[in-house]
Amino acid sequence: xxxxxxxxxxxxxxxxxxxxxxxxxxxxxxxxxxxxxxxxxxxxxxxxxxxxxxxxxxxxxxxxxxxxxxxxxxxxxxxxxxxxxxxxxxxxxxxxxxxxxxxxxxxxxxxxxxxxxxxxxxxxxxxxxxxxxxxxxxxxxxxxxxxxxxxxxxxxxxxxxxxxxxxxxxxxxxxxxxxxxxxxxxxxxxxxxxxxxxxxxxxxxxxxxxxxxxxxxxxxxxxxxxxxxxxxxxxxxxxxxxxxxxxxxxxxxxxxxxxxxxxxxxxxxxxxxx
Amino acid sequence: xxxxxxxxxxxxxxxxxxxxxxxxxxxxxxxxxxxxxxxxxxxxxxxxxxxxxxxxxxxxxxxxxxxxxxxxxxxxxxxxxxxxxxxxxxxxxxxxxxxxxxxxxxxxxxxxxxxxxxxxxxxxxxxxxxxxxxxxxxxxxxxxxxxxxxxxxxxxxxxxxxxxxxxxxxxxxxxxxxxxxxxxxxxxxxxxxxxxxxxxxxxxxxxxxxxxxxxxxxxxxxxxxxxxxxxxxxxxxxxxxxxxxxxxxxxxxxxxxxxxxxxxxxxxxxxxxxxxxxxxxxxxxxx
Numbered sequence: 001x002x003x004x005x006x007x008x009x010x011x012x013x014x015x016x017x018x019x020x021x022x023x024x025x026x027x028x029x030x031x032x033x034x035x036x037x038x039x040x041x042x043x044x045x046x047x048x049x050x051x052x053x054x055x056x057x058x059x060x061x062x063x064x065x066x067x068x069x070x071x072x073x074x075x076x077x078x079x080x081x082x083x084x085x086x087x088x089x090x091x092x093x094x095x096x097x098x099x100x101x102x103x104x105x106x107x108x109x110x111x112x113x114x115x116x117x118x119x120x121x122x123x124x125x126x127x128x129x130x131x132x133x134x135x136x137x138x139x140x141x142x143x144x145x146x147x148x149x150x151x152x153x154x155x156x157x158x159x160x161x162x163x164x165x166x167x168x169x170x171x172x173x174x175x176x177x178x179x180x181x182x183x184x185x186x187x188x189x190x191x192x193x194x195x196x197x198x199x200x201x202x203x204x205x206x207x208x209x210x211x212x213x214x215x216x217x218x219x220x221x222x223x224x225x226x227x228x229x230x231x232x233x234x235x236x237x238x239x240x241x242x243x244x245x246x247x248x249x250x251x252x253x254x255x256x257x258x259x260x261x262x263x264x265x266x267x268x269x270x271x272x273x274x
Numbered sequence: 275x276x277x278x279x280x281x282x283x284x285x286x287x288x289x290x291x292x293x294x295x296x297x298x299x300x301x302x303x304x305x306x307x308x309x310x311x312x313x314x315x316x317x318x319x320x321x322x323x324x325x326x327x328x329x330x331x332x333x334x335x336x337x338x339x340x341x342x343x344x345x346x347x348x349x350x351x352x353x354x355x356x357x358x359x360x361x362x363x364x365x366x367x368x369x370x371x372x373x374x375x376x377x378x379x380x381x382x383x384x385x386x387x388x389x390x391x392x393x394x395x396x397x398x399x400x401x402x403x404x405x406x407x408x409x410x411x412x413x414x415x416x417x418x419x420x421x422x423x424x425x426x427x428x429x430x431x432x433x434x435x436x437x438x439x440x441x442x443x444x445x446x447x448x449x450x451x452x453x454x455x456x457x458x459x460x461x462x463x464x465x466x467x468x469x470x471x472x473x474x475x476x477x478x479x480x481x482x483x484x485x486x487x488x489x490x491x492x493x494x495x496x497x498x499x500x501x502x503x504x505x506x507x508x509x510x511x512x513x514x515x516x517x518x519x520x521x522x523x524x525x526x527x528x529x530x531x532x533x534x535x536x537x538x539x540x541x542x543x544x545x546x547x548x549x550x551x552x553x554x555x556x557x558x559x560x561x
Contacts, residue, residue, distance in 0.1 A: 083449060085375065106452045114450040120443035123466045132461055133451030180447070187451060 031056040031191060031221045032077065037091035039072050039081065039245075046072050048245045050091070054191070054238075057217050061224045061236030061253065065268070069245040070225040071117075074193050077223065078112040079105045095191070110137050112191040113184030118200050119176035121168035121183075126151075126160050129168045129179055130186045137187055146186055154182035155212050174205025181212065191221045198231065210235045229269060233257050241265050311537060318530030326531055331497050331508075334522050341532050343499050347414065347507035348536075351493060352483050354418030354503070359426040360475045367433030367471075368459060390427035397423040398488035406492055412506035417493025421482045428481060432474030436467050473547040480543040484536060486511035510536045 032054035039047035047069045054060045062070045075081040076089055079100060093100045100108055122129050130147045139146060147164070151157040156178040160171070168179055177197055184192055194213070198206040213222050213235050226232055232239050233253060240250040241262075249262045260266045315322075329340030366386075370379050401420040406412055440463055448458035464471070493507050495516060500507035510532055517529035 078450065080446060080450060083446065106454060109450055110452040114446075116443060116446060116450075118443060120441070120447040122444065122447060122462055124462075132448075133453075136451070136453050136457045136461065183447075183451060 029056050030054070031096065032223075033092075033094040033097075034073075035092040035094075037073070037076065037089060037093060039069070039076065039087070039089045041084070041088075042086045046245050047076075047089075050247055052240055052247055052250055054221060054223055056221055057219075058237035059213060059217060059222045059224060059235055060238045060240070061226060061232035062240050062242060063226055063229055063232045064242035066227060068242040070227075070242050071195050073242065074114075074195050074223065074225045077191065077193055078109045078114055080109070080114065110187045111189055112193060113187060113189035114193040115177070115180050115184055115195065115197045117196045119173055119180050121171070121176050121179050123167070123169060125165045126168050126171070126179060127164040130183050133183055133187050139187070150182040150186035151179075153185050153216070154178045155208060156182055172205075174201050174208065177201060177205070177209060178212070181209070185216075185220075189220055191223060192216065194222060194224045196226055197224070199227075206231075229257075241268060243268065311534070311541075314530055314534040314537060318527060318532070318534045321524075321527040321531040322534060326528070327535070330499070331513075334520075334525070337524070339528065341508075341510065341513055341528070341535070343496060344508040344510050344513040344532065345535070347493070347496070347500055348483060348510040350414055350500075350503075350507065351417045351421055351489070351509055352479050354414065355421035355425045355482055356475060356479050358418060358422035360429060363426050363429035363475070363478075364433055364471060366430050367437055367474075368464075370430075370434045371437035372455065372459065372463075386427045386430055389423070390431065392423075393487075394424055394485050395487035395490075398490060398492050401488070402491045409504075411504070412492060412494035413504045414493055414500060414507045415503040417489045417507065417509065418503075420488035420492045421485060424485060424488060425478045425482050428478035429475050432478065433471050436470035436474055437463065439470070440466055469551050473551055476543055476547040480540045480547075483540055483543075484511055486515050490515075510539075 030053045034050050034052045037047055037050040038045060050073060062073060064070050072081060072087075075084075076093060077095075077100070081087045081089065082105065095103075095108070095112065100112075122132060124132065127147055130150055131143055134140065134143060134146055148157060148161075151160060156175060159175060160179075163170075168176065171179060177200075181192075181197075198209055201209070210231065213224065216222055224232070224236060236253045238250070239253040239256045241248045241256070241264075243264060248268075249256060249260060249265045251261070256265065257269065260269060325338055326340045327345065328342050329338065330343055331341065332339035366382060370383060370386075373379050398420050400423070401416050405416045405419060409416070444462060444466060445458060448462045453461065489509050489512050493509055493512070495512050496506045496508045514529050514532045514536065517525040517532065520526070520529075
């Protein structure tokens, strides 16, 4: 962390937080700090000078219209963007004050789990879906207990406890998505990235996952990308709005929705943008 | 209103016409298969019996000869070709599907499609020049190598298709739980593609089982058993060829019968492969 970078923090996404990034490093209440992040696919720039901070053990929502760069931003947090051909980023992302680009991507992804838009269970049994991540990360002891605990945390245990060795593809869409959440939780991540996790689900399944997210706050930091403003309003504590690859505004959710500072935020929230 | 109705009617007519046309084409494809199989059976049924499958050939004039050595020879040739070519085909397919953008990958891709279009007799000539001439004798080994050269690009291309058909969401899911590329491949992608990879190899094996040209001057032929891998061996295609161009009616009947056996064997491999695939899909989709 250099002092020069700290000076770059603009005032766009902070109200009382004029604190410098130097202070954030020591600030236990901030989990992720993003500074001057730019991202490109080939020559096309998709993220422009992003500055934001994700508070620890609160739900942060990132909202914005399709194509605003929300998913790209989320994928940078566990460096999954690196699997996309011709994707390139510049800037700094700090996890607990450590630059994630200096970490080993595999250990980073164990600390920063991810749930995708479409449920993507492995074509394996329910048990092995969760055990796979545990085994490859060397968490082989008490495998069955760990699997049970993560299924319980994902509120799926009661529904699957009698068929743990059946293929995961037998589950319904909502159950599959909770299995994917359990799979991520099994590794005891500090941050859980969720990329529009409910967009393929019915309202009942959506409600279950939203309840689940709120319950997760005591142990990890969920970061939720959604294009559903109502969902952000229901579950998140802090909310950022992205438009065309730029952070427009970031505030505690209630303030963002009731008293937006930027006219573009108000326009978006009232349906006049995107 | 009338114009709408007439427009609808003309659409209905063209739809019916297209349906009939596509149906006709589909029936043609099936009819060809049924026709070939039926013709072979009709021609060869007289010679087709248990002795024919279980006995060695006999000299012209004697009755009751069989193709047992050709059956075993073909089986050995195909197994050898699979053993030699399947591992590089599968590993090569993994490389091509997971490291698509490297210069080596595009070179291998080009080389594979060229190798796939090499006439099979050229593969036979190549093995004749490099193995048979040097060893100074025909052999099962040389025939197996010639068939392996043909099997490799076929199996590789089919295996690449199988691996690339896996959704990227599966790759992302594996990487997102901290898997390395090797763990992703060995733990998730290969098991998911296993039935399709198996069928890639089996279908290529069924294709080469009927190849005659590459065997003519590599495995050659043999009227007796061919123990081990270092002697010339009989095979179904070469036996059919030899019998069919002979001047004897008895041998002609045996050629038909052997052709029927070959076709049935190849069809069985294809059907078994499809059965394996279908069973796997059903167990996945039973939701």
